[in-house]
Ligand SMILES: [Zn+2]
C-alpha cells in the first residue's frame with residue numbers, strides 16, 4: 001500500500017492510523033519499547049525523553065524504560081595512562097545511575113562523610129530539652145503541583161543567551177571583557193530570571209539562608225513525590241521536592257520539643273523564619289549529632305540507587321526510590337550535591353550529561 005505524500009495540514013492519523021493511543025504512536029513497531037531503542041536494541045535516554053515529553057508515556061512506562069536501560073550492561077574502552085604514556089586499554093562496564101558500578105563509585109565518593117568528624121549537639125535520650133541547641137537541621141522543601149507543569153518543575157524555563165553580551169541592544173552591543181574573545185557571540189541556554197524549577201528555587205533559598213544565618217554546609221538531595229491513587233484530585237506525583245541537611249557554622253537553634261513522631265523540633269518562630277523563604281510547605285527536624293544524620297544519608301542514597309536489602313531507611317521504599325531515579329534520569333538532574341566551604345571541593349557527585357549521557 002502506498003500512502004499519498006503528506007501535504008501541510010495532513011493529520012498524522014491519516015497516515016499512521018490512530019497515533020494518539022498509548023504505546024501506539026508508531027504502528028510500524030511491533031513492541032512499544034522499540035520506540036526507545038537505537039538500531040542495536042539499546043534503550044536510549046533521548047528516545048525515552050521524546051516519548052515521555054510528547055505524552056505517549058505514563059509513569060509506569062517511564063519506570064519500565066528506566067529498568068530496561070539500567071538493566072542492560074554497557075561497556076566502554078578506557079585508556080590507562082602513566083606519565084602521558086598509554087599503558088593499556090581496558091574494557092570496563094560503565095556506570096549507569098542505579099547499577100552496581102555506579103553504587104561502587106557512589107560509596108567511594110561518600111566516604112568523605114566520615115571525615116567530617118562527629119559533633120553531638122544534645123542528648124536525644126534526655127527527657128528535659130531545656131537549653132538543648134543544635135547546629136544541624138534536616139529540612140524538607142515540598143512543592144505545589146498547581147504552580148507549573150512537571151517538565152518546568154524539573155527542567156525550568158530556559159532562555160537563549162549570547163556569551164559575552166552585557167546588554168540586549170544588537171546595534172550597540174556591550175561586550176564583557178571577562179569573556180574569552182573566541183567565545184563571544186556563542187549562544188547558550190540559561191534558566192530565566194526567577195525560574196520556577198527546583199534547582200533555581202533551591203539556589204535562591206540557599207542564598208537567602210546564608211544571608212540570614214552565615215556560613216552553612218549543605219548536603220541536598222532531589223526526590224520525586226510518589227504516585228497516588230486516582231481520585232480526580234490534583235496530586236504532586238512525579239514532582240520534585242528537596243531534602244537537605246544543613247550544618248550551621250555561625251548559628252544555633254534552640255530545640256523546643258519532641259513531637260509524637262519522635263522528631264525533634266526547633267521553636268515555632270525559628271521555623272517560620274526559615275519556612276517563609278520557600279514558597280511551599282517546609283518541614284524541619286533538629287539533628288542531635290553529625291554522624292547520625294550522615295549515616296542516614298549514606299543508607300538513603302545507596303537504597304535510592306538500587307542496593308537491595310538496605311534495612312531501616314525511613315521515608316523510602318525500593319519502589320519509590322526507583323520512581324525518583326527514573327525521573328532524575330529522564331530530566332537529567334544531578335541527584336545530590338554538597339556545598340559550603342570545605343565540602344565543596346570534596347565532592348560534587350552527579351552527572352554531567354552530555355552525549356554519552358546515556359550512561360549516567
Ligand atoms: Zn530553573
Ligand SMILES: [Zn+2]
Nearest residue numbers: 223241243315
Ligand atoms: Zn522525600
